[in-house]
Amino acid sequence: AQKITQTQPGMFVQEKEAVTLDCTYDTSDQSYGLFWYKQPSSGEMIFLIYQGSYDEQNATEGRYSLNFQKARKSANLVISASQLGDSAMYFCAMRGVSNAGNNRKLIWGLGTSLAVNP
């Protein structure tokens, strides 16, 4: 069965420092996609970054980078130069494969709550 595990329920980081949020995944598929989303206290779900299983380079989007270690089945999110506005819940997700083969549902971890201290 496909599964996403986020082992850090909560994290603290000082403003302007870097922080790594952990994500491990389990799948038997050869082709899959990994995502990180941010959910601020207002509730919306904001896409941050995507990594395909065949991508050789680690994905980067501005201050966000994804440390993809395929053999270890990990897809950690690195946020550089943290800002107060980065305080939020962060979710790791994986594109699942349904029995029908065409459902692109996302399988989600339970999230990590990040607090950025001034």
Place this chain on the structure above:
Amino acid sequence: EAQVTQNPRYLITVTGKKLTVTCSQNMNHEYMSWYRQDPGLGLRQIYYSMNVEVTDKGDVPEGYKVSRKEKRNFPLILESPSPNQTSLYFCASKGAYQETQYFGPGTRLLVL
């Protein structure tokens, strides 16, 4: 602006009173999906649609209905809401050849 919209954003209702949560996207996306988010359970898929008139069940479809009569709209219908359907609901969409799903702002539903 490319976006997914949901209405209402907040809703308090009573058991058994039929309600509809609307979802609309302006990106011409083929794929649309509904999720619910509950503490300790994460996000779970309710229904999805590959295109107009093509819908199918996700992981937790009981108590919900959907329809896809137009490409841009994918309403979620609760015919007889119950308290266990109190949750935060998200609609999402993506293009047929894209990976990323874009989410609406969420609808917080409380069923008394």
